[in-house]
Amino acid sequence: MIRNEIIDAMLARKSLRRYEDRMPSDEVIETVVRAGQQAPFAAQLGSVLLSRGPKNVPFGAPLLFTICIDAHRLEAIMAKRSWPMVTSDLPLLLFGFQDAALMAENMVMAAESLGMGSCFLGGTPFRADEVIERYELPRRVFPLVELTIGYPAETLPPRPRFPMDFHLFEDKYPDFSDADIEEAARVMDEGYLAQDYYRKAKAMVKLEGDRAETFNYDDYSWTEHMGRKWGQWFPSPDVLLEQLEKCGFELRGPVRDSDADSDRPG
Amino acid sequence: MIRNEIIDAMLARKSLRRYEDRMPSDEVIETVVRAGQQAPFAAQLGSVLLSRGPKNVPFGAPLLFTICIDAHRLEAIMAKRSWPMVTSDLPLLLFGFQDAALMAENMVMAAESLGMGSCFLGGTPFRADEVIERYELPRRVFPLVELTIGYPAETLPPRPRFPMDFHLFEDKYPDFSDADIEEAARVMDEGYLAQDYYRKAKAMVKLEGDRAETFNYDDYSWTEHMGRKWGQWFPSPDVLLEQLEKCGFELRGPVRDSDADSDRPG
Numbered sequence: 001m002i003r004n005e006i007i008d009a010m011l012a013r014k015s016l017r018r019y020e021d022r023m024p025s026d027e028v029i030e031t032v033v034r035a036g037q038q039a040p041f042a043a044q045l046g047s048v049l050l051s052r053g054p055k056n057v058p059f060g061a062p063l064l065f066t067i068c069i070d071a072h073r074l075e076a077i078m079a080k081r082s083w084p085m086v087t088s089d090l091p092l093l094l095f096g097f098q099d100a101a102l103m104a105e106n107m108v109m110a111a112e113s114l115g116m117g118s119c120f121l122g123g124t125p126f127r128a129d130e131v132i133e134r135y136e137l138p139r140r141v142f143p144l145v146e147l148t149i150g151y152p153a154e155t156l157p158p159r160p161r162f163p164m165d166f167h168l169f170e171d172k173y174p175d176f177s178d179a180d181i182e183e184a185a186r187v188m189d190e191g192y193l194a195q196d197y198y199r200k201a202k203a204m205v206k207l208e209g210d211r212a213e214t215f216n217y218d219d220y221s222w223t224e225h226m227g228r229k230w231g232q233w234f235p236s237p238d239v240l241l242e243q244l245e246k247c248g249f250e251l252r253g254p255v256r257d258s259d260a261d262s263d264r265p266g
Numbered sequence: 267m268i269r270n271e272i273i274d275a276m277l278a279r280k281s282l283r284r285y286e287d288r289m290p291s292d293e294v295i296e297t298v299v300r301a302g303q304q305a306p307f308a309a310q311l312g313s314v315l316l317s318r319g320p321k322n323v324p325f326g327a328p329l330l331f332t333i334c335i336d337a338h339r340l341e342a343i344m345a346k347r348s349w350p351m352v353t354s355d356l357p358l359l360l361f362g363f364q365d366a367a368l369m370a371e372n373m374v375m376a377a378e379s380l381g382m383g384s385c386f387l388g389g390t391p392f393r394a395d396e397v398i399e400r401y402e403l404p405r406r407v408f409p410l411v412e413l414t415i416g417y418p419a420e421t422l423p424p425r426p427r428f429p430m431d432f433h434l435f436e437d438k439y440p441d442f443s444d445a446d447i448e449e450a451a452r453v454m455d456e457g458y459l460a461q462d463y464y465r466k467a468k469a470m471v472k473l474e475g476d477r478a479e480t481f482n483y484d485d486y487s488w489t490e491h492m493g494r495k496w497g498q499w500f501p502s503p504d505v506l507l508e509q510l511e512k513c514g515f516e517l518r519g520p521v522r523d524s525d526a527d528s529d530r531p532g
């Protein structure tokens with residue numbers, strides 16, 4: 001491993017959920033946002049909302065950024081040149097997700113470089129309607145993710161990651177053996193347990209239905225946590241499709257005449 | 267603006283399309299990929315394919331990374347703990363896009379910190395089947411974007427971005443005036459023209475149909491380029507939906523019995 005200031009900052013980054021009261025200066029805020037802006041791609045489909053805390057901001061952080069996929073802005077510019085938006089919403093969002101996320105990660109690392117920390121809130125899209133109301137968003141703006149930023153009030157270790165041979169594949173995607181999979185699971189589970197992560201975060205996900213709890217914080221770790229999230233949550237795309245529609249993005253395809261009288265969902 | 271090594275690197279980044287022949291060392295490659303891995307989120311839905319060039323790599327770059335949304339790996343681990351993937355594919359991809367893109371941007375900036383440059387290829391998802399074949403991808407792995415990396419064989423300026431008041435919105439999303447929109451368009455157009463960007467890149471997008479060309483490289487700039495892309499390309503989501511299906515991701519909903527005999531597209 002080669003080390004330098006940027007690599008060190010990336011390897012040390014972790015999600016921060018306890019913040020000092022101190023409000024970052026306007027210059028610090030502008031620096032973070034400018035650094036984000038310079039990420040790829042040129043279409044600049046990402047825009048940024050800001051609220052100052054600690055009131056009404058998760059974790060009582062001083063800054064709450066909401067990273068949006070913003071087609072409204074691009075369409076306004078295109079309209080001035082008499083171009084309509086023709087690209088359909090799925091490919092548009094495919095690029096928008098990337099523009100917004102690339103920008104967001106630059107903001108995360110810019111904040112780190114200025115002595116701050118941050119935490120993403122991944123659930124934002126599922127309550128996009130609240131964000132629309134809070135910021136009076138026009139149609140064609142989709143709040144992808146929220147990002148709290150501020151000065152750290154705690155010191156945390158970076159979190160475990162998969163072994164490199166479970167992550168980087170040269171020339172051919174491997175056929176994982178049982179041993180490969182067990183080893184990746186072990187590294188993650190032992191890594192999180194060694195940090196006592198889930199106990200400190202009080203982050204055990206409840207079992208749904210009548211299933212009896214058989215874990216406690218001595219053995220509840222990453223694989224069980226992932227299983228409970230991805231094995232229980234969001235079984236239907238409907239909430240997300242509805243929230244996207246509230247933002248003016250239509251992934252179910254336009255309603256055609258032949259569908260209008262159908263009782264079949266589109 | 268506050269400046270430091272990380273902020274400077276972010277502000278100086280631009281897409282690099284000419285590379286030295288020199289192959290980065292394995293240690294450099296590992297450093298870039300490790301720095302990417304430490305990006306949020308903990309589910310690690312992104313994985314990385316690598317091919318070494320310059321043969322069969324765009325721009326003759328020494329390194330071609332393909333950034334994937336990888337549910338195969340997570341599902342293999344969940345299966346070991348008897349958890350099935352329940353999350354439907356749209357929310358799964360929503361998180362996967364972010365994991366993969368956040369990781370990719372760390373790789374971009376890690377490469378910059380090691381004296382290299384990079385360029386994303388946004389069209390990868392539209393030829394996912396070729397990537398499946400090249401790397402023998404299992405189902406549930408979606409190639410999101412390719413990223414060439416190597417040592418620069420040219421010196422380029424960073425590209426223009428929107429004015430800050432067209433990008434960062436505190437407390438409320440503004441109603442843009444005509445003047446706001448014209449000003450953002452002017453900044454982008456004059457910025458790209460001043461760099462002679464599109465002429466050097468030979469990047470003029472053709473007008474479709476019978477429309478007569480009225481621009482040349484003296485006046486063809488960012489707004490016209492954006493208009494021609496987003497005003498002409500990808501009018502249907504079908505190619506993307508089909509490629510996603512080839513990767514084992516189903517955004518049109520599962521095929522139900524009542525659909526099986528229908529001649530209507532799903």
